[in-house]
Amino acid sequence: MANNKREGTNREGGPASPEIEKFRQLIHMSPDMIAIHSRGIIKYMNPSGIRMLGYKRALDVIGRPISQFLHPDDRPMVAKMLKNLYSKNKKREGYRFRFMRPDSSAIYLEISSAPISRSDPDTRQVLARDITEKVKAEETLRASEELFRLFVQGVEGYAMYTMDRLGNITTWNLGAQRLKGYRKGEIIGKNFSVFFLPEEVSADRPRHLLRKAEKEGQVEEEGWRVRKDGSCFWAGTLLTAMRDSSGRLKGFSKITRDLTDEKSATDHLIKEVQQLQAVFDRSHAVMFMKDLSGKYIRVNGQFERSFGMKAGEILGKTDREIFPPDQANEFGQHDRKVIESRLPLVFEETARYRDGIHTGLVVKYPLTDERRAIYATGGIVTDITHLKQNEELLRTTNRKLEAVLNAVPLAIITVDSGGRIISWNRGAEEMFGWTKTEAVGKVFPAVPRSGLRDFLGTISRGFKGESFVGHRERLKKDGTTIDASIAYAPVMDSDGRIESVIIVIDDVSERMRAERELKKSHEKLRNMSRRLESIREQEKKRIALEIHDELGQMLTALKMDLSVMQEGVFTDKKTNRSEMTRQLVSSVKLIDNAIDTVRKIAADLRPGILDHLGLEAAVSDLGKSFEKRAGINCNVEMKLGGMKLSPEESIALYRIVQESLTNVARHSKATLVSIKAAREKSVLLMEISDNGKGISSTQVSSHSSLGIFGMRERAEALGGSFSVGSGEGGGTVVRVRLPLGRTGDALHI
Secondary structure (H helix, E strand, C coil): CCCCCCCCECCCCCECCHHHHHHHHHHHHCCCEEEEEECCEEEEECHHHHHHCCCCCHHHCCCCEHHHHECCCCHHHHHHHHHHHCCCCCCEEEEEEEEECCCCCEEEEEEEEEEEECCEEEEEEEEEEECHHHHHHHHHHHHHHHHHHHHHHHHCCCEEEEECCCCEEEEECHHHHHHHCCCHHHHCCCEHHHHCCHHHHHCCHHHHHHHHHHHHCEEEEEEEEECCCCCEEEEEEEEEEEECCCCCEEEEEEEEEECHHHHHHHHHHHHHHHHHHHHHHHCCCEEEEEECCCCEEEECHHHHHHHCCCHHHHCCCCHHHHCCHHHHHHHHHHHHHHHHHCCCEEEEEEEEECCEEEEEEEEEEEEECCCCCEEEEEEEEEECHHHHHHHHHHHHHHHHHHHHHHHCCCEEEEECCCCEEEEECHHHHHHHCCCHHHHCCCECCCCCHHHHHHHHHHHHHHCCCCCEEEEEEEECCCCCEEEEEEEEEEEECCCCCEEEEEEEEEECHHHHHHHHHHHHHHHHHHHHHHHHHHHHHHHHHHHHHHHHHHHHHHHHHHHHHHHHHHHHHHCCCCCCHHHHHHHHHHHHHHHHHHHHHHHHHHHHHCCHHHHHHCHHHHHHHHHHHHHHHHCCEEEEEEECCCCECCHHHHHHHHHHHHHHHHHHHHHHCCCEEEEEEEEECCEEEEEEEECCCCCCHHHHHCCCCHHHHHHHHHHHHCCCEEEEEECCCCCEEEEEEEECCCCCCCECC
C-alpha cells in the first residue's frame, strides 16, 4: 500500500482485487490521519492526514521525519515514543502530541500505532485523530471546575440551610456550622427561631418572616442573631420560599452572612461622615459640591456668609444663575478641567463676596462612585486676599529695594556657602563687567586665583555668623584690577538660619590713588619745605656774604677815603688838590658800585622791573642776565599784546621761567634756550624749551624733583596746568597753560 505503487495494481504489478481497492478507498476517505512510517520516517500518509497537517501535496510530507512536524516543546519525547512504538511489535495507543502547521498554528493529535507484519518490524502503521477541540473542551472544563471549586470555598463564608414549612431546619452546610457554632447533628430538626433574640421570639418575629417570605417570595433584612455560645453578630439574611413545579410551598432556604465587621465599619464611616459634616459646616473655608450639570447640591455656612445668600437661594442653581457672567465663566471652566482630567486641581479664582472682591485659592476635586464614575465635583476655597495684598506689597518692596540696589554705585551680591553667586546687582555689572546672567550660579569670578582660599574662608566664617570688613584686590572682566573695600555679613531667613552671605563692594581705586597721590604730595611738600628752608638759608647766606664781602668792602674803602679827606679838612693840612679829587672820584665809584650791589640783591629778592614794566620786560631782562651768567644763548619771544597780568599771575610765571632756567643751567647741558609766551583767546600759553639731553618720566615724577613740583603748584594755584617732558627733537619742554581773568586784579586790554 506504499504510495509508490500505482492505484489499481497489486504487489506484483497486476490488477488489484476489488476488496483491496475498496480498502484503499476507505483509507483515502477516512477523516483521520492514516500513515506508515519506518523508524520515524513517514513512508505514506492519506489525504486527510496531509490536510490535517496543513499541507496540499504528499511530497511535502513523505520522506520527512515525523519530529519535524512536532511542536518544539514536544520533540524531546520523540525518541521515547519511537522506542515504545517499536518494542516487541505490540500495539501502542494514547500518545498525544502537538503538531505545527506551516501557518504556525498548532493542533493536538492522539496517535495509535501497530506493526504491519512480523517480517518487517521497522515498519508500522499509525492512526492519528485531531483532538484539538477535545483538548480545548477539557481545558474549559478544568477551568470551570476550578471556578466552581473557588465558588464553593467562598460559599463557606455563608450560612446556608433549608427549612420545612414550619421553619424546622432540614439541611446544614459547613458555612452555617462555622458561623453559628452548631454541628449538623445538633441543629437538624430544630426551629430556626433559636438564632433570634429572646424579645424577637416573644414578638413572634420568626413566624412573621416565614409568612412574609411565603407571600412575597423573598425577604432580605439585617439584624442581630445569636450563636450557639450566646454571642451575637450582625447578620445579613435572605429568606426564600421554595415551591415545587405546581407552585406548592415545600419549605424555605436561608442564606446568612456575618456583617458585624461591615456594620462596625459602616458605623465608623457614619461617625466620620458626621464629623466631616461638622467640619464642613463649621469651617472658615468656603466649601461646596456641584453635580455634573453645575448645580449646587451642598454648600457650607461659610459659603452662605461669604456671598450673603441662604442655602435655599443657592442649591439647585448654577453659577450663571447666581454670579456675574465673568465670575460664572471662570468657575465653569475650572469645573470642566477637573471633570476632564479626573484629578484634583488647584486654581486661583476671583469672586465678588458680600464685602467686596476676594481672591481665593480653590482646590476642586472629582467625586466618584464605586464604579469610578464621576457624579459630582467638590471645592474648598481658602481666602488669600490678604496674602495676595501682602505678596503685592512684598513685590513692590522688592522692586523698590532692587531699584535702590541698582541705583547705588556699589556692587551688592549674595553668595551661597560654596561662594556661588545668588544675586548680582547693576552696580556689580558696572564695576566688574560681568552681566547678571554670566555671574549668577558661578563662584565669584572677580576673586583672583591667589585669593580664592581667603575668599572661601571668609564666606565660611560668614555662615558661622561672623562679619568682615577689609580691603582686597579684585579682578574685572577685562583683566584689570581694582582696589575694593569689602564688607561681608550673614543673611538670615525667617527662622533665623543663615541662608546666604551678602557682600558689599566699593571701588576705592580712585580714592586709594588719590590717597597715594596725596601722600606723595605731602612728601613733596615736606621735601619742598625743607628745600625752601635750605634755599632761604642759602639765600640769606649769599645776601649776607654779598653785603659783607662786596658792600662791606665798598663801605670800608669809602670810609677810609672819607676819613683821609676829613683829616685833611680838620687838620688844615695842605693836601694836593689832585689827590682830593682822586679820592672823591674813588668814593663816588664806590658808592655807585654799592648802589648796583644793592639793586642786584633787591632784584634777586623781587625784580622791580616786574612791577614797573610788566612780565615781558622782566622775562627779557631775566633771559639776558641768564645768557650772561650761564653762557647759554637765550631767545625770548613774548607776544602778550599789551596784556596786563595780576601780580599773582606775573610773579608765578616769572618764577616758573626763573626755575626753568636754573634747571637748564644745572642739568641740561644745553647750548640754546627758547622762551615763548602768547595769548590765545582767554588763555596764556608759555613754553620754555632747550636743546639739552632731555628729562625722563622718572625724573618728572620723582619726589626729589621739588623744582618741578613747585612750578606745578604755582600754575595749578592759579587754575592753570603745567607739564614737563622731552621735546620732539630732544631736549626738555616746559609748558604752562593759564586761564586769564580768574583773579580780581587781572586786566585785559
